[in-house]
Amino acid sequence: MEASLPLKNKWIVNTRAAHQAQPLTEKLRDAGATVINFPLLEIDAPENYEDVEHQLSALEQYDLAIFISTNAVERTLDKVDVSTLKKLKLACVGKKTGLALKKHGLDSDFCPERFFNSEALLALDAFQQFIPGKKIALIKGEGGRDLLQKSLLKWGGDVDSINVYRRTCPQHNLALLKNHQQRQELDIIILTSGFSIDHFFELADKHSETAVANSNNKSNENNWMNSVTLLLGSERLKSHIPDSFKGKVIFAEDPNDDTLLKELTIDNKL
Known part of the structure; x- marks a missing residue:
């Protein structure tokens, strides 16, 4: 049973546009994952x-x-x-x-x-x-x-x-994702385009600046992102990752749903 649910107990963020997210979300859930739909792209x-x-x-x-x-x-x-x-x-x-x-x-x-x-x-x-x-x-x-x-x-x-x-980009901040991460309910974030990656880190910077302005614990606000693992839709997208990000980054051969799922399951990158 466990082999048929290779992503059991894993929390995965799907950042595809809302009108295109369902097929990937269903594949991830069928593999046992809990999926957080968090679209970073709107058409x-x-x-x-x-x-x-x-x-x-x-x-x-x-x-x-x-x-x-x-x-x-x-x-x-x-x-x-x-x-x-x-x-x-x-x-x-x-x-x-x-x-x-x-x-x-x-x-x-x-x-x-x-x-x-x-x-x-x-x-x-x-x-x-x-x-x-x-x-x-x-x-x-x-x-x-x-x-x-x-x-x-x-x-x-x-x-x-x-x-x-x-x-x-339909999102205004990363508070939802940070809350999941603090509850240990965030394992990987899937990002499949340069646009999504750029806006993800823009929101991260905005969230960090806002939080630091209201907190005495600057290090915690800056470090939560570095415990996040990112799955990118291709290796060429790594140029969009800022040098300041110290978390784990893995790559799929292409951004198709089946290829992303393979990277997470068969190759066991989580």
């Missing part, structure tokens, strides 16, 4: 939505549409008919994004089989050969890395970014 409409709608209305003019995330797929198909996308070549950065397209009856022409990120897509020979001279719509959220766009331009692509959503 909102872009501020210049009229401009984005205008860009999407001209999507037929492109040779290739690249989707950076499942959110990019869903936000686009809220405004664009499937028949329009069927006229284009489609690319995505990972399996979940490809499945989001498949749900709407669309197949991705370029999708990495593992290591689901921009680097993996750029490494595909067929993708590289297709790019020169093509008009490309890079469909994404506001901000994020510019690696993909820079590479496409370098290879001779004509690239337009279409930012169909923006990321915001």
Whole structure:
């Protein structure tokens, strides 16, 4: 029975956006974990939505549409008919994004089989050969890395970014997590994007500054974070971890739910 519940008595924080957290939460609970849902990401409409709608209305003019995330797929198909996308070549950065397209009856022409990120897509020979001279719509959220766009331009692509959503952080402090940690009810926090990591540490700094201002015990306020273990969605995300963090950090190969679960169970990193 214990082997079938490898995460029994473990408290794990799921920081995925609320509308995307349930599948991972269910997998963790099925493995015996107690899950704290603490979304650090919320998906909102872009501020210049009229401009984005205008860009999407001209999507037929492109040779290739690249989707950076499942959110990019869903936000686009809220405004664009499937028949329009069927006229284009489609690319995505990972399996979940490809499945989001498949749900709407669309197949991705370029999708990495593992290591689901921009680097993996750029490494595909067929993708590289297709790019020169093509008009490309890079469909994404506001901000994020510019690696993909820079590479496409370098290879001779004509690239337009279409930012169909923006990321915001719905949390205002880390008091809930600190309270769990003080009750020994916090083993690991899962962070799967640079945005989530950045805002996690911004909230940590804010919480520490507020607490220190109202406390004579500065060391305790600064040290609670260092007893926390972080599971990151890929090793490239380690650049978002500040040097001041002294807690344990472990990495999954990619941010997919099954890969995260494997890192916690089969590899027994807790």
